[in-house]
Amino acid sequence: xxxxxxxxxxxxxxxxxILAGLVAACASVPPRETSAYRDYVARNDPIEPMNRYFFExxxxxxxxxxxxxxxxxxxxxxxPVQDSVRSFLRNLSTPLILANDLLQAExxxxxxxxxxxxxxxxxxxLGVFDVATEIGLEYHDEDFGQTMAxxxxxxxxxLMLPLLxxxxxRDLFGRxxxxxxxxxxxxxxxxxxxxxxxxxxxDARNRNAKTIDALxxxxxxxxxxxxxxxxxxxxxxxxxRPTGDDTTGPGVVFEDDGPF
Numbered sequence: 001x002x003x004x005x006x007x008x009x010x011x012x013x014x015x016x017x018i019l020a021g022l023v024a025a026c027a028s029v030p031p032r033e034t035s036a037y038r039d040y041v042a043r044n045d046p047i048e049p050m051n052r053y054f055f056e057x058x059x060x061x062x063x064x065x066x067x068x069x070x071x072x073x074x075x076x077x078x079x080p081v082q083d084s085v086r087s088f089l090r091n092l093s094t095p096l097i098l099a100n101d102l103l104q105a106e107x108x109x110x111x112x113x114x115x116x117x118x119x120x121x122x123x124x125x126l127g128v129f130d131v132a133t134e135i136g137l138e139y140h141d142e143d144f145g146q147t148m149a150x151x152x153x154x155x156x157x158x159l160m161l162p163l164l165x166x167x168x169x170r171d172l173f174g175r176x177x178x179x180x181x182x183x184x185x186x187x188x189x190x191x192x193x194x195x196x197x198x199x200x201x202x203d204a205r206n207r208n209a210k211t212i213d214a215l216x217x218x219x220x221x222x223x224x225x226x227x228x229x230x231x232x233x234x235x236x237x238x239x240x241r242p243t244g245d246d247t248t249g250p251g252v253v254f255e256d257d258g259p260f
Contacts, residue, residue, distance in 0.1 A: 044157050045227065051160035055223050058165065062205075070206035082203065084128045089200050090139060091120050091127025095183045100142035104150045109240070112137050141237070145174030149238045158227055166230040 101110035116132035156169040
């Protein structure tokens with residue numbers, strides 16, 4: 001199956017599972033005017049049993065594949081080389097970031113994005129070296145989910161997607177759009193786009209290994225902790241606030257490490 005066809009099939013399956021979960025959840029809504037109902041609304045997680053199931057599936061896949069791959073990556077490449085890999089991958093994402101800067105009418109941020117691309121592509125040797133940051137042009141990320149949020153489109157209920165991690169209907173739709181409009185897929189092909197996705201995921205998992213372990217050890221309910229951390233990070237990203245480390249965990253994707 002061709003990569004694009006496989007991706008479309010995956011998206012159809014995800015939307016079908018989401019619809020089925022929402023339908024099933026309708027039968028389990030607590031009675032109104034009860035504390036259980038107020039807690040249910042506050043969580044905004046109507047298909048929580050299904051989400052928890054996929055969260056555990058993702059944790060298992062992380063232990064089996066992503067965690068060992070990130071450990072091998074860290075052992076094989078010294079830190080400066082890892083930094084260059086990440087810089088190169090970020091440079092490839094510039095067209096999408098710039099497009100979303102412009103769609104959000106963020107002129108100054110768009111100027112920084114374009115300047116970073118010109119500097120890093122030329123002096124930084126196609127982005128292998130992040131010269132732009134050294135001269136004060138700080139990196140920022142933007143995606144179509146954030147653009148829709150700025151336009152006033154609500155996120156909807158929380159979703160934990162198999163392989164893809166935490167999301168909501170708005171952000172899932174935004175990532176699907178970006179997958180199909182990403183210039184990388186047209187310039188170098190779908191296979192290269194998938195390879196970039198894999199390397200990005202491994203790199204992010206390696207950089208956040210200690211944070212993931214600490215969250216897992218300290219959390220009474222790891223699923224709920226990841227859910228709230230994801231939501232807080234998305235709120236900060238939408239408002240262009242500093243978000244700190246690009247924390248990621250089993251079944252959670254926050255920055256630079258998503259399958260898209």
